[in-house]
Amino acid sequence: MTSHPLAYAARAARFRPSGVRSVFDIAMRPGMISLAGGSPDLSVLPREQVAELAAGMIRGAGPDALQYQPAQGLDGTIEAIREVMRAEGVDAAHDRIQVTAGSQMGLQVLTTLLADPGDTVIAEAPTYVGALSVFGGLEARVAQVEIDEHGMLPDALEATIARVRATGSRIPFLYTVPTFGNPSGASMSAARREAVVELCRREGILIVEDNPYGMLAFDDEHRLPLYARDPENVVYLGSFSKIFSPGVRVGWLAAPPELRGRVQLAVEAMTIHASVVGQVLAQRFITETDWRGHVRRSADVYHARRDALMAALDEHMPPGTTWTRPHGGFFTVVTLPPGTPVDGLLDAAIDARVVYVPGSEFMADGSRADTLRLAYSFEPEHRLAEGARRLGEAIRALG
Numbered sequence: 001m002t003s004h005p006l007a008y009a010a011r012a013a014r015f016r017p018s019g020v021r022s023v024f025d026i027a028m029r030p031g032m033i034s035l036a037g038g039s040p041d042l043s044v045l046p047r048e049q050v051a052e053l054a055a056g057m058i059r060g061a062g063p064d065a066l067q068y069q070p071a072q073g074l075d076g077t078i079e080a081i082r083e084v085m086r087a088e089g090v091d092a093a094h095d096r097i098q099v100t101a102g103s104q105m106g107l108q109v110l111t112t113l114l115a116d117p118g119d120t121v122i123a124e125a126p127t128y129v130g131a132l133s134v135f136g137g138l139e140a141r142v143a144q145v146e147i148d149e150h151g152m153l154p155d156a157l158e159a160t161i162a163r164v165r166a167t168g169s170r171i172p173f174l175y176t177v178p179t180f181g182n183p184s185g186a187s188m189s190a191a192r193r194e195a196v197v198e199l200c201r202r203e204g205i206l207i208v209e210d211n212p213y214g215m216l217a218f219d220d221e222h223r224l225p226l227y228a229r230d231p232e233n234v235v236y237l238g239s240f241s242k243i244f245s246p247g248v249r250v251g252w253l254a255a256p257p258e259l260r261g262r263v264q265l266a267v268e269a270m271t272i273h274a275s276v277v278g279q280v281l282a283q284r285f286i287t288e289t290d291w292r293g294h295v296r297r298s299a300d301v302y303h304a305r306r307d308a309l310m311a312a313l314d315e316h317m318p319p320g321t322t323w324t325r326p327h328g329g330f331f332t333v334v335t336l337p338p339g340t341p342v343d344g345l346l347d348a349a350i351d352a353r354v355v356y357v358p359g360s361e362f363m364a365d366g367s368r369a370d371t372l373r374l375a376y377s378f379e380p381e382h383r384l385a386e387g388a389r390r391l392g393e394a395i396r397a398l399g
């Protein structure tokens with residue numbers, strides 16, 4: 001057998017190992033406490049009931065669940081998605097919804113359709129690392145806009161739009177996680193939502209709203225998705241990953257019908273359609289279980305874990321350290337006091353058997369090395385507390 005060196009396409013170099021993936025492997029080591037990956041806790045799932053649904057799916061739907069199906073998604077799954085969206089206060093028509101293999105694929109498809117190489121996507125600073133991978137892979141640039149605990153600052157957004165346009169680069173869309181952001185945990189206030197939607201409409205910039213965490217609130221505040229405010233200029237990305245199971249790989253997008261049709265063509269080219277087995281299971285989870293009760297119980301678990309982590313950070317972080325206090329979702333961002341040595345901190349933490357994701361992963365320019373993303377979604381409370389203790393020790397040991 002001859003072995004030739006593979007001649008990769010130039011874009012292959014743009015798919016680099018993500019820091020999140022490598023810490024994911026480290027998180028699996030025995031004795032390691034993981035504040036890294038944003039995995040949902042599946043222990044509250046009604047496992048027997050889901051097992052019944054899965055068995056019944058094959059026995060009942062049989063060939064239909066195992067056959068090729070329409071590329072938009074199964075009608076029943078789309079109706080289940082509409083029910084989930086109604087629970088968030090959004091009424092999206094059937095022909096606006098496209099089922100995807102997770103919302104990650106929805107973002108990949110949208111970026112493929114909307115962004116040419118050299119275009120500049122605008123996003124929050126910091127933003128979802130998986131979105132940065134999509135934008136980078138498709139050779140788009142990224143301009144990140146300052147946020148505070150109420151989300152994106154409209155004035156900073158306006159200034160960024162002007163700055164990008166002055167360079168001659170086109171802006172294909174604004175990408176935002178407005179509710180319980182990954183990694184920030186921040187949520188846009190109602191006033192900010194209105195201002196951002198209004199500004200983007202005025203500037204002719206499409207908004208891509210990524211909302212996997214919106215239903216996992218720790219309070220009663222209703223955070224109406226941007227999509228409900230301007231369905232003609234906002235594309236909504238939704239997912240079953242955090243409210244049911246990430247392993248089923250079923251997400252969706254809601255978009256104006258013309259764009260939705262284009263998305264379907266791209267989905268057909270990439271995967272033909274999302275997994276039918278996953279779609280049927282997700283659909284049956286919505287139609288045949290108390291899914292709202294499940295989401296409420298999940299949110300209660302994450303709420304208690306947030307409290308446990310915050311209390312432990314209070315106890316163990318060096319004076320001058322700050323962190324965000326999310327009202328839902330999975331994550332907080334910790335900012336170390338100025339002057340704290342950060343080189344080698346991740347290694348020191350891993351030696352102390354705790355792992356997190358460096359904040360620089362969430363910045364296109366790799367800045368913010370003095371920040372850390374901590375996830376409280378996966379570990380139980382006593383381990384979150386111990387993780388924060390080990391982390392505090394690792395920080396002090398370097399100082």
Ligand code: PMP
Pocket residue numbers: 038101102103104105128130177182210212238239240241246250251
């Ligand atoms: N967007 C955000 C903000 C996320 O946090 C995640 C998952 N970590 C995704 C998208 C991807 O979700 P999915 O499993 O639906 O592809």
